[in-house]
Structures are given as structure tokens and as C-alpha cells.
Amino acid sequence: MSSRRLTLFTSSRSRLGWPEPLPVTTRSESSVKGDTLIGVLTVTLTLVGWSVTPLFIKFFTEHIDAWTSNRWRYAFVRVDTMIT
Numbered sequence: 168m169s170s171r172r173l174t175l176f177t178s179s180r181s182r183l184g185w186p187e188p189l190p191v192t193t194r195s196e197s198s199v200k201g202d203t204l205i206g207v208l209t210v211t212l213t214l215v216g217w218s219v220t221p222l223f224i225k226f227f228t229e230h231i232d233a234w235t236s237n238r239w240r241y242a243f244v245r246v247d248t249m250i251t
Contacts, residue, residue, distance in 0.1 A: 227236070 224236075231239075
């Protein structure tokens with residue numbers, strides 16, 4: 168009975184115009200290592216970026232007023248959103 172249900176389900180998928188399910192593929196070990204390296208690099212750069220920001224704020228407080236600081240901040244955010 169289960170094979171009949173499977174056949175009915177498969178035929179109804181094609182009749183309704185639904186795409187066939189993609190086959191399950193395995194990733195190579197080098198691909199997994201590359202993704203791991205990219206992940207570690209991304210987390211590390213994020214940590215450095217968030218950690219260095221207070222140092223820049225402390226250093227530039229005497230040289231830059233609040234309006235200029237916001238202009239630079241939003242300019243970098245705009246560039247970042249255009250890239251991603």
C-alpha cells in the first residue's frame with residue numbers, strides 16, 4: 168500500500184507542475200574546510216571590528232565633533248549595505 172501512495176504522490180507532483188526534489192549530495196572535505204575557514208575569519212574580523220571601535224572613539228573624541236562622527240558612521244554603513 169505504501170508503494171501505491173508513493174506512486175500516486177509522484178504522479179501528482181508532475182501533474183501539478185511541481186519541481187522534482189533535488190537529489191541529496193555530499194560535500195567534499197575541502198569544501199567543508201573552506202567554509203570553516205571563511206566562518207572563523209568572519210567571526211575573527213567581526214570581533215576585531217567591535218573591539219577596536221571604542222579605541223577609535225576615545226582617540227578621535229578631541230578631534231571630531233558628533234555631527235562629523237555620525238556622517239562618517241553612516242557613510243561606512245551605506246558603503247557596507249551597497250556591497251552586501
